[in-house]
Amino acid sequence: MPRLSAPIYLDYNAGAPLRPGARDAVIEVLKDTGNASSVHANGRRARGRVEAARDGVARLCGTGARSVTFVSGGTEANMTALSRVWQDGGNPVYLDKLFISAVEHPSVMTGGRFAVADQVIVPVDGDGVIRLDALRQSIEGAEPGLVSVMAANNETGVIQPLAEIGAIAQENGHFFHVDAVQAAGRIQIDMEGWQADAITLSAHKFGGPQGIGAIVSRSTSRSPAPLMIGGGQENWRRGGTENVAAIAAFGHAAEDAQSDLDAVRHLQDLKSRLEAGLKSVCQDTVIFGEGADRLANTTCFAVRDLPAETALIALDLERVSVSSGSACSSGKVSVSHVLTAMGVDEALARCAIRVSMGWDTRPEEIDAFLELWPAVVDRLNPKARSRAA
Template structure:
């Protein structure tokens, strides 16, 4: 195969490109000096930058500024939310169980601060949607616990019925956490409609820097016990000197993410063209979750007989970056727990690839991918393009 001159990046669910405005804002902050906990002018300027960013991130969720607590990323934010001890109106509340779906991100699969014995896994259907009736049955008559569900899946893009899940949790007296890391900037975050007590976010999914995330609570009177203690930063909710530059970048990215309506339509048009072309190139292509609502930017697909691990290497040699939906934490390709939970046969799940588009994905990027893909298929499995769906 001939080597491409310009690289193509189609792995925005892993981390999207830093926006130009965010970069400029961060450079300005990096040229400053000051600890936000200091009372002198330099410290007050740093504090002002943090509070301004907090306001922008709060707006992303339609909440008040004081609802936001910054963390080192989505994983720490999830660990903070997944606490068996919460404060409610100043009194401790001890939650009995963690109820999570079978398709959560690895940072939620571990259960956070809940013991393994205290975790209940709720199955999903063949499209990857949580089985709501089963959740309701499990929650009914149970001691107060924490329900944790991602708004949109990082591998398939499938959007969960979070409002209905939140209503079920509230009706039975349970707390509700929504992992909105992949949803932010792609669908509206409405904590009131979702009836969620807490959502978690990560900046590098919306064009901000890596290494910064946040928890957002619907009521500051009802929040999980701190994970990081040892300092009074973040109103005693997360100890440690704040990363002013990263927080400021997060705030700048949040502003742009709130204004992405036309951008989202553009991304959806590109994905629609992509999926039609995938089927035209190879009729046996399987697109996971295609029968339900998905994020506009995410396509998880497989061609039987084309192993993902081999295809990823072939794409990389062509300077095209895509991913296998299961390559998040280890950097290795393995069978996706998401597809397994959806009942996908292992042989097909091992062929799954994920294309995720971003704010700067162009028509030329999609055209370049589609130019390379038939060549890879013909190289790895010449018969695949002639097999019926």
Template sequence: MPRRSAPIYLDHNAGAPLRASVREGMIEVLSDTGNASSVHSHGRRARGRLEAARESVAQLCGAKNRAVTFVSGGTEANMTALTSTWRDQGAPVYLDKLFRSAVEHPSVVTGGRFPVGDQVVVPVDSNGIVVAEALKDLLVGAEPGLVSVMAANNETGVMQPLQEIGAIAKEHGHFFHVDAVQAAGRLQIDLDEWQADIITLSAHKFGGPQGIGAVVARSTARVPAPLMIGGGQENWSRGGTENVAAIVGFGIAAQDALEEVSDVSHLAELKSKLELGLRSVCPSTVIFGETAPRLANTCCFAVPGIPAETALIAFDLERVSVSSGSACSSGKVSVSHVLTAMGVDEPLARCALRISMGWDTSASDIDRILEVWPQIVDRLKPDARHEAA
């Protein structure tokens, strides 16, 4: 009986595998006892671990320790940030509108705590990049609001010109939120350069545990009203007993990611090899956002006539895990709102696949993709290998 190949995981944008260092650190905490709010020795030990993790996350973002608030993940982080009620220099501030791009993550598309009528969608170009002039037109003369733009798209990997967007927001008196969930560990985060008032993170995108994230402010003097209230945890910014084990795992993953983010050239080389290989198999392959700045780890592509749902099943049978885009759609393969906003026709959008790499991806993983993909194409659409681009 032929030996089956080892499973390959190439869906890091949905969730990266847990790092061994993170697992070991969390197990150590789970075998201990202590509420970080307690004053006895067990509680103080838990508090020390929590604050050490806070420092590591702050370093990943170039922020102050006290500016980091731990929450349950990226969605809660975005819900916390997306509110019309803020405090600035101790005084309450009420923001009029939410200005968010057309390609945001579903947790931002819902608008957070802004009513539907107070949400304004900012258009993007064919690469999914915010149209700066359109944003400026929306902000000029408008009452102070909140601009929300992701650092990098979870489906295409396309990066936004945050420095330009932040400058526009500041010039016209608006607050600025950056969803940095896909950026953390993959590009340098700089709240000052971006002129971002607040960013949001999720640990499981770069090898930390699921169910833990953070809201990180540029200044503790300008922060959104808490979403979760009921206790004084997190400096009164998020009520509820802290998940110390998950927070410690977050901190360890942040330390590892900070070391890796300075050099992602190996991922860029793997992506280049992958995309050249995909094109050599099918010249008609479309790579979304190809001419825009993209994360080194993300390739979103389609071959016309090969539905994503069918291709995903074929990959899975070969023990290769890839995605059709966002993982936050109840496991359903549907037309991507991101690709729709980019002007991609529905038939092509239904063929979109995403390969996303990370800390454990090797050259042999890409070799395996390029080995099985021609076989899949030959089964699903044999003539695709001869169609011109």
């Protein structure tokens, strides 16, 4: 097996490398002292950094800065959005049901502040796209509730028809939340076009630091009840002293991601090269979600009888970082609920591997991965290549 001269990181959907501007922002803030709620010069300087970052995140989302609330990351942002109580024009609205797709991130699948009995799971088709007919049937005539659907799937990269989902939700008097954690910085966010009442973000998916995210409302008068209650930080929408260093870096990463949005499209060419190369090695390679609109950076594939867990170890020994379609918990590998919802059989689902690229991915890294992959297949399952010959 060929040896690589440098490690290759192809797991951007788990976390992207920190962008240089974001790294510089963290260092600059950590050299300083100041609570963004203090009125002295140090506090005002910290406040200025928070508000500059709020502007940057708002531009990424195409909305006003007042709509952005900083939280600790994507999970807290989703938990905040999944509230049974929303404000609408200053009046509380109590929501009856939560409607989610069968392929949501675990932080949404838990249901947030909705009881299990009040959650409705809407099925998807074989490519992982929500069935609009099933969604409409679920919510028509129902009491006002919350529809929560991810913009793009973290495992397959499949993009949901958000404008159509938003229209169905609004026509039937429901609130609409979009988990945009994997989409931000990879496709244009269009809250108006999606008719989304709120979207959620996590900075580390597009080059910001870990541990910082945001919930962004389309209207400041239409938003979920706070999850974290404390002081008056974040306009009373999220209590707790602001993490100024992380917020400042988040803002820089958001601005860079927005500027790079056109350049990100070059990843589509790399994805096409990758998928063609995978199929040339094993013609029966399965690309999950291949028939749907997908993020330019994500490929989730499998070769039957080539377990992902073993392949990941082999690749890691060669200093290549990719991910599995399965979720690991307490040392146990479980079959992906996303692939199960798509109708993928368990044996094939256990072979799923995810390659995800990003702002610092270079063509030679994809070429190096494709150079390594045949040797991995030959070592772990020689019959796979002969089967496809």
